[in-house]
Amino acid sequence: MSDDSEMAPGLETGNDFDVFRDAEGRINVLWLERLRAFLDADRAEDVALVMEPLHASDIGDVLEQLHAGERLALVRSLADKFDFSALTEVDESIRLDIMEALPNADIARGVAELDxxxxVYLLEDLEQEDRDEILSALPTFERLALKRSLDFPEDSAGRRMQTEFIAIPPFWTVGQVIDYLRAEKDLPDEFYQLYVVDAGYTVLGTLPLDKFLRTPRATKIDEIMTTSFVLVKADEDQEEAARSFERYDLVEVGVVDESGRLVGVLTIDDIVDVIHEEADEDIKLLAGVGDEDVSDSTMDTVKSRVPWLVINLFTAVMVSFVIGLFNATIEQMVALAVLMPIVASMGGNAGAQTMTVTVRALSMRELDGRRVRRLIRREMVVGVVNGVIFAVLIGIVTALRYGDLQLGIVIGIAMVINMIVAGTFGILIPLTLDKLKADPAIASAVFVTTVTDVIGFFAFLGIAGLWFGLF
Amino acid sequence: MSDDSEMAPGLETGNDFDVFRDAEGRINVLWLERLRAFLDADRAEDVALVMEPLHASDIGDVLEQLHAGERLALVRSLADKFDFSALTEVDESIRLDIMEALPNADIARGVAELDxxxxVYLLEDLEQEDRDEILSALPTFERLALKRSLDFPEDSAGRRMQTEFIAIPPFWTVGQVIDYLRAEKDLPDEFYQLYVVDAGYTVLGTLPLDKFLRTPRATKIDEIMTTSFVLVKADEDQEEAARSFERYDLVEVGVVDESGRLVGVLTIDDIVDVIHEEADEDIKLLAGVGDEDVSDSTMDTVKSRVPWLVINLFTAVMVSFVIGLFNATIEQMVALAVLMPIVASMGGNAGAQTMTVTVRALSMRELDGRRVRRLIRREMVVGVVNGVIFAVLIGIVTALRYGDLQLGIVIGIAMVINMIVAGTFGILIPLTLDKLKADPAIASAVFVTTVTDVIGFFAFLGIAGLWFGLF
Incomplete structure (x- = not known):
């Protein structure tokens, strides 16, 4: 009764090459080897046979497992039977590789079958020229719909929306709608609600299918439609739309243009991808990696990471100049050089903790008015409390290690200062970036660690210099 | 036509206290002030009037904006009109505060109205005693269903599932099912598919509502049902279930017990929360903050962060002992102390980049067989390339700063070594933790930075010592 065997009926004969996924949900190595053998031997019929039961996302996973050459061989072998929606499930670099290798005519034929x-998802990253050639090979109606979607800004609701939906007039009865649905052949593949519109396609109400199904045939639509519905604007950012979905537990939402006309719908499966991307973006920006996938090439990876490392080199050199100010002090007491990274490292970690909580709260829009003030207060108190705890700990360790109580006191004081600084800047830096309309995830880490490094080294070396009269 | 004004019909009169949310989607301060005034003046009817148009998640946002005392006042003022599902939308600490302050009898009354x-979500975090008291105050049927859900492990599909669903026999016709849906009063609040079961509640097929609606009345259910459906097991982890939803673009899935009986369903709105939590967990574990919310108390925050800082203190002291080995070297050449944090810091950042990409790929199950080997190879090459780039940069800067070409060469060599180490351990550490069935997000950061710090300091000070004959 496992999910995967259910998706591929008949493939439950045991742990051999007939089973697509192993118990842990990974693609069965034997299955993959057999596919490879079929591809090598050009046995197109066998390839089609083993690929046939797979869902588009499974095909995507297979493509990601294959070498670049095998991927193309698979797509070519399947020819007309290749479901292009599988390409929406693979990393961008793989998608572009495959699409660049295929003739535009083949892509046009595949794209015409898609929602x-x-x-739009497949076409938006292509070169303008290829995109135009593919569009021009499509039937007029599809071409116009795609062009309109592509005209909306990247990452907008209009880009993500599906233009197929079911609009009905308010004066129809439930029976009329059911008859219409049974007769009409050109319906969307999947839909979860009906849109009640006037002649100008302004939305008057929505009707979830379950509510619709519970209602007798004779009932008029406008008697049962929901009038407190959610709509999103086509030029709205997809992340804003995702928040509406989460806030109101939606499964489908209508998308309207600037004049309020219903032009498409967003469904939850697109939004799940958006939610994933957004969280992923936060994690990766915080670590200083760009929009990077595991399947990116070595050169793309280097390119994505170098800018962040350059910034880090710059700040690290700056920090080292701060240490350089205390050359003479260190010369007189080498223990300071040995101990100083501890203060900086603790501050860096405490700052990262505060910053991460703040960045996540900002990106989930959890921080309004009162909560911001409360959070700032809390983080400063946490800084003081943790500062005192770790000042005492490191003070004792240091005093014992060097048999020097005064050195323990000095490092303790520096620790308290740096932990309070970490808490304060850990919250103020992302808040300030957010106020300046920058993404708080992108630059917070570098600012916060620079501040905690500078203050950590400066406080420790400075206080030590004064305390022991080393200046 | 904005989403929020649509959710609260009639509140579109301009930017005054009647508007619930401002243009940026935050709760309107004037609106909130008015609510506070009503609460202060004990005007229960007015409170009920302004709260009435709000969706449960909006009520949750209002609760989060209020002070602890005001929250209780609001819940008490609304009394029977308070929708307990709003409590599923607030942070855990707020939820527990409110529920602990309310009499169990009130909670039982509120919980009885919920799906x-x-x-289950509200009850699972309560003390055993309170939970039992609330359960015993519920009607038998609800009590048994809740008890069964609570018996499944925490974070399992069984805990998250909804036990209301629509099961139909395969031999009914479409018409019979429609008549049944119209007649039956006790249906789930929302549903997206029907479950075709045998007498023992084994699932024979599923039927999405849209497909069902397109079919003539006389058609038998078993002719149109989908037989390649996905099911999840009740004791399966909710994150596994979430992956099935994402993989197959599901909106609803059946949950079966160990004997294959259909016992409940999971819907996409629960899964969206799981996806969010999971990504959030990765981010927070990487930064060393526990399961923490912005509304947690100061003491809870300290408690959540201290363990990580203790580990960091321990490794920082360890690193400082490594530096201590080179006491004599530093004494002879203080420039080494000034420069050494640069090598460590660059390694730490490069390691964090590799580690983050690896951790995310692991948690999204993107790393099987071939891709792991490819990724290891790529990260090592990236380490070499970035190592050389930044070795040259820092080498030049250092040579110029100190007028000492040899010192530039030494720091350059140390940089190359540490960048390669960073790439290698940045991927091997999370992979190893994953193999050992530990969450790679939790401990990777501390291991990786410890390695890059130790190797960074050791390589730089060691090579310098050898090069300049300082031992």
Whole structure:
């Protein structure tokens, strides 16, 4: 009764090459070897046979497991049977590799079969020239719908939306709608609600299918439609739309243009991807990696990481100049050089903790008015409390290690100062970036660690210099 | 036509206290002030009037904006009109505060109105004693369903599932099912598919509502049902269930017990929360903050962060002992103390980049067989390339700063070594933790920075000592 065997009926004969996924949900190595053998031997019929039961996302996973050459061989072997929606499930670099290698005519044929939102997803990253050639090979209606979606800004609701939806007039009865649904052949693949519109396609109400199903045939639509519905604007950012979905537990939402006309719908499966991307973006920005996938090439990876490392080199050199100010002090007491990274490292970690909580709260829009003031207060108190705890700990360790109580006191004082600084800047830096309309995730880490490094080294070496009269 | 004004019809009269949310989606300060005034003046009717148009998640946002005392006042003022599902939308600490302050009888009354999954969510974090008292105050059927859900492990599909669903026999016709749905009063609040079961509640097929609606009345259910469906097991981890939703773009999935009986369903709105939590967990574990919210108390925050800082203190002291080995070297050449944090810091950042990409790929199950080997190879090459780039940069800066080409060469060599180490351990450490069935996000950061610090200081000070004959 496992999910995967259910997706591929008949493939439950044991742990051999007929089973697509192993118990841990990974693609079965034997299955993959057999596919490879079929591809090598050009046995197109066998390839089609083993690929046939797979869902688009499974095909995507298979593509990611294959070498670049095998991927193309698979797509070519399947030819007309290749479901292009599988390409929406693979990393961008793989998608572009495959699409660049295929003739535009083949892509046009594949794209014509897709829902509008999947088609846009495949086309938006292509070169203008290729995109135009593919568009011009499509039927007029599809071409116009795709062009309209592509005209909306990147990452907007309009880009992500599906332009197929079911709009009905308010004066129909439930029976009329059911008859219409049964007769009409050109319906969206999947839909979760009906849109009640006037002649100008302004939304008057929505009707979830479950509510619709519970209602007798004779009932008029406008008697049962929901009038307190959510709509998103086509030029709205997809992350804003995602927040509406989460806030109101939506499964589908109508998308309207600037004049309020219903032009498409967003469904939850697109939004799940957006939520994932958004969280992923926060994590990666905090660590200083760009929009990077595991399948990116070595050169792309280097390019994505160098800028962040350059900034870090710059700040590290700056910090080292701060240490350089205390050359003479260190010369007289080498123990300071040995101990100073402890103060900086603790501050850096405490700062990262505060910063991470703040960045996540900002990106989930959890920080308004009162909560900001409360959070600042809390983080400063946490800084003081943790500062005192770790001042005592490191003070004792240091005093014992060097048999020098005064050195323990000095490092303790520096620790308290740096932990309070860490808490304060850990929250103020992302808040300030947010106020300046910058993404708080991107630059907070470098600012925060620079501050805790500078203050950590400066406080420790400075206080030690004064205390022991080393200046 | 904005989403929020649509959710609160009639509140579109301009930017005054009648508008619930401002243009940026935050709760309007004037609106909140008015609510506070009503609460202060004990005007329960007015409180009920302004709260009435709000969705449960909006009520949750209002609760989060209020002070602890005001929250209770609001819940008490609304009394029977308070929708307990709003409590599923607030941070855990706020939820527990409110529930601990309310009499168990009130909670029982509120919980009885909720869907099974929301009720479980509220009850699972309560003290055993309170939970039992609330359960015993519930009607038998609800009590048994809740008890069964609570028996499943925490974070399992069984805990999250909703026990209300629509099961139909395969031999019914579409018409019979529609008549049943219209007649039956006790249906789930929302549903997206029907479950076709045998007499023992084994699932034979599923039927999405849209497909069902397109079919003539006389058609038998078993002719149109989907037989390649996905099911999840009740004791399966909710994150596994979430992956099934993402992989197959599901909106609802059946949950079966160990004997294969359908016992409940999971819907996408629960899964969206799981996806969010999971990404959030990765981010927070990487930064060394526990399961922490912005509304947690100061003491809870300290408690959540101290363990990580203790580990960091321990490794920082260890690193400082490594530096201590080179006491004599530093004494002879203080410039080494000034420069050494640069090598360590660059290694730490490069390691964090590799580690973050690896941790995310692991938690999204993107790393199987071939890709792991490819990723290790790539990260090592990236380490070499970035190592050389930054070795040259820092070598030049150092040579110029100190007028000492040899010192530039030494720091350059140390940099190359540490960058390669960073790439290698940045990937091997999370992979090893994953193999050992530990969460790679939790401990990777501390291991990786310890390694890059130790190797950074050791390589730089060691090579310098050898090069300049300082031992």
């Amino acid at each position: 509008n939102d999947d088609a | 099974n999954d929301d009720a």
